[in-house]
Amino acid sequence: xxxxxxxxxxxxxxxxxxxxxxxxxxxxxxxxxxxxxxxxxxxxxxxxxxxxxxxxxxxxxxxxxxxxxxxxxxxxxxxxxxxxxxxxxxxxxxxxxxxxxxxxxxxxxxxxxxxxxxxxxxxxxxxxxxxxxxxxxxxxxxxxxxxxxxxxxxxxxxxxxxxxxxxxxxxxxxxxxxxxxxxxxxxxxxxxxxxxxxxxxxxxxxxxxxxxxxxxxxxxxxxxxxxxxxxxxxxxxxxxxxxxxxxxxxxxxxxxxxxxxxxxxxxxxxxxxxxxxxxxxxxxxxxxxxxxxxxxxxxxxxxxxxxxxxxxxxxxxxxxxxxxxxxxxxxxxxxxxxxxxxxxxxxxxxxxxxxxxxxxxxxxxxxxxxxxxxxxxxxxxxxx
Amino acid sequence: xxxxxxxxxxxxxxxxxxxxxxxxxxxxxxxxxxxxxxxxxxxxxxxxxxxxxxxxxxxxxxxxxxxxxxxxxxxxxxxxxxxxxxxxxxxxxxxxxxxxxxxxxxxxxxxxxxxxxxxxxxxxxxxxxxxxxxxxxxxxxxxxxxxxxxxxxxxxxxxxxxxxxxxxxxxxxxxxxxxxxxxxxxxxxxxxxxxxxxxxxxxxxxxxxxxxxxxxxxxxxxxxxxxxxxxxxxxxxxxxxxxxxxxxxxxxxxxxxxxxxxxxxxxxxxxxxxxxxxxxxxxxx
Numbered sequence: 072x073x074x075x076x077x078x079x080x081x082x083x084x085x086x087x088x089x090x091x092x093x094x095x096x097x098x099x100x101x102x103x104x105x106x107x108x109x110x111x112x113x114x115x116x117x118x119x120x121x122x123x124x125x126x127x128x129x130x131x132x133x134x135x136x137x138x139x140x141x142x143x144x145x146x147x148x149x150x151x152x153x154x155x156x157x158x159x160x161x162x163x164x165x166x167x168x169x170x171x172x173x174x175x176x177x178x179x180x181x182x183x184x185x186x187x188x189x190x191x192x193x194x195x196x197x198x199x200x201x202x203x204x205x206x207x208x209x210x211x212x213x214x215x216x217x218x219x220x221x222x223x224x225x226x227x228x229x230x231x232x233x234x235x236x237x238x239x240x241x242x243x244x245x246x247x248x249x250x251x252x253x254x255x256x257x258x259x260x261x262x263x264x265x266x267x268x269x270x271x272x273x274x275x276x277x278x279x280x281x282x283x284x285x286x287x288x289x290x291x292x293x294x295x296x297x298x299x300x301x302x303x304x305x306x307x308x309x310x311x312x313x314x315x316x317x318x319x320x321x322x323x324x325x326x327x328x329x330x331x332x333x334x335x336x337x338x339x340x341x342x343x344x345x346x347x348x349x350x351x352x353x354x355x356x357x358x359x360x361x362x363x364x365x366x367x368x369x370x371x372x373x374x375x376x377x378x379x380x381x382x383x384x385x386x387x388x389x390x391x392x393x394x395x396x397x398x399x400x401x402x403x404x405x406x407x408x409x410x411x412x413x414x415x416x417x418x419x420x421x422x423x424x425x426x427x428x429x430x431x432x433x434x435x436x437x438x439x440x441x442x443x444x445x446x447x448x449x450x451x452x453x454x455x
Numbered sequence: 456x457x458x459x460x461x462x463x464x465x466x467x468x469x470x471x472x473x474x475x476x477x478x479x480x481x482x483x484x485x486x487x488x489x490x491x492x493x494x495x496x497x498x499x500x501x502x503x504x505x506x507x508x509x510x511x512x513x514x515x516x517x518x519x520x521x522x523x524x525x526x527x528x529x530x531x532x533x534x535x536x537x538x539x540x541x542x543x544x545x546x547x548x549x550x551x552x553x554x555x556x557x558x559x560x561x562x563x564x565x566x567x568x569x570x571x572x573x574x575x576x577x578x579x580x581x582x583x584x585x586x587x588x589x590x591x592x593x594x595x596x597x598x599x600x601x602x603x604x605x606x607x608x609x610x611x612x613x614x615x616x617x618x619x620x621x622x623x624x625x626x627x628x629x630x631x632x633x634x635x636x637x638x639x640x641x642x643x644x645x646x647x648x649x650x651x652x653x654x655x656x657x658x659x660x661x662x663x664x665x666x667x668x669x670x671x672x673x674x675x676x677x678x679x680x681x682x683x684x685x686x687x688x689x690x691x692x693x694x695x696x697x698x699x700x701x702x703x704x705x706x707x708x709x710x711x712x713x714x715x716x717x718x719x720x721x722x723x724x725x726x727x728x729x730x731x732x733x734x735x736x737x738x739x740x
Contacts, residue, residue: 076734102545123730128544128723133570137537140530140567144510144541147528148549152541170531297526297542298549300505304472304521306529315475316521316529 077125078263085258087225087251088155091181092117093258094229095153097266100179101127102152104141106134106160109193110249111183114155135160139167139180146176147305149296151233155181157249158191161200161207168242169208172331174305175240175284175292177271179232182244183252186436195438196248198361198412202419204244205390211328213335215342216244216390218360222256228387234269235342239334240291246389248412250362250440278302284327285312290334335391344387345396349375353382355454356404358397358421360386362440363410370446381450389417397424404428406453410441429453470494470504472524479518483677485636485662486516489583490523492639492660493554496646507550510539512559514590516583519554533564536571539578547720550650551577557584558596561617565597572626572655574719579649579656582619585664593667600701604671619659620696624712629654631696631712635661635684638708645710654718661706 078097085093092114095103103118105111119129128145132138138154145152156164161182171178184200186192204216215235219228229245236243274281274293283303286292292312295301308316309324317323335342346364349371350356359367364385371381384400386393397420401407407425409418410433418432433449435441463473471494480486497507504525511520513532520527526549530538535553543551553560560568560582571578587605588594595605595612598619602611623631630649634642642660649656663669663680674680684706692709699707 102541104541123727124734126727126731130540130544132537132540133566136534137540137567137570140534140537141541141544143530144528144538144543145545146541148508148542148545150545152545166531167534170534174528296546297508298506298546302505302524302526304527304529306521307531308529313474315472316518 088113094226098233102145135163350382369443401425401428483665623657630656
């Protein structure tokens, strides 16, 4: 019997970057288009080795603009496709992220965040691209972004990213950081049949009746791919349901752009993944995501021992932001502490949702993620 | 006969998305001739239209993808070739054709052009070269001749233009040709040939822009420009592309390059087979 080479089964000691590559392969990814960049390069290297083994395509493009363009092309040619990068490359990708949003291309973009702006600190971690992930391309749109906090999650959430991309026909971002990308931990890979996979919905009508941008009830249009006989057209211009440019119609603009936003907004509950830890009686809450949430959990446990009723709200999905949930939690809390490895990005969303509850930013830049002690002292101060 | 009937009864009706007509191009523009030659080439080769993908970038000719009735994609400015590379490698069954302009392919997209040619990706690039950015109203492009007048060279252009066929040949294209919109039969034959070859092909189509570029440069009407093409075109196959610089008095046209070289897709397939066979061997041990 031929071994299934796509799913590396069993328990392995992997870095975050390698786990991400293995997660992608387990998710059915057959196309990687990328450009070397620290600290995401190991994803490309692993894919270059592994993709030929399963008959997939590793393509090293001339820059990140080309990488994402090729990935969109591969997606429309019917493949699950991805790219992986870091800040400078992520910046270069922004225009075509808009193209992927506009033409509803399912694909995954991994950003192993490093210190910025500009070339910044290539080997150091950060969470400085959180708002760029949300708003980086021009125009109005909604995006899905996930924040892994362990090497195991680099594997699991890469699969989840592909599933969300295929379900909603959107580019999905996996926002990790240099610490997680380069950290080594144990990863348990389940048997292939236990990994749930999603695939884009295919059209059920004859080619002559197919409208490439006519949505189903969940606001997502079924997707034909090139070569399947549907002969459709897709464009970055504002378009109608037939895919024809509608560049001067206010109605077409309103309808299309609102649908692109609403297909995420109205499905937020299905998309959203969060972890609520010791929140039931919590008077003070840490809201954290990514690597920072690990120190946050230690800090919460630490102060609990001292009798402080603290809890942790860990966001696995950071976009769409769970505004309603944060509002509810804020109502019951005396304060929310937000540790971030930036000068304060997601904290703005928290403030917006928390309304009158005080929100305290614990900002950190540079090599080290937050220490548990830094978060626990913030909790002690906040409760006074 | 009603306009809609004329369209429906036209022998090439099936090649065009009729609901997208009328097109946006000006009277006398060369884009229609380019599309006509492309459709003729498809027709004569009886290519399965379900397996053809046309990709374009931004600009007047960028709208071509939307008019031709095959799977098609209108990318961001300059990125048609990078997108097409992804399409071709993800599904090697498809014939992937990029139809775009001189500004799109050689200014903002120049890097993708040279790298796709270097890799010898099996895509066909057809460039409508009208020496200007028509869609934005006639600014100078990477092919605008020295001393030409455009809206952003009000004192005459001081930039040296690209010689596209030389660039393509030097970058690694296996097939390179140039025609003006006057030599429609030869243009069609070149497109046919490129569609039958495996590898990166480049065809430059010198195209009139009577509304903007030709008017600023006092080249006369669309007919006058066709007459000019007739006067100054010189057909010569196998001519040294480095010497085929376009001047006021001469446009060298013909096939400049027609060689064979393993395509990227072929090398990729061969490598994949080697890797998989080695693995099989290791697994059976």
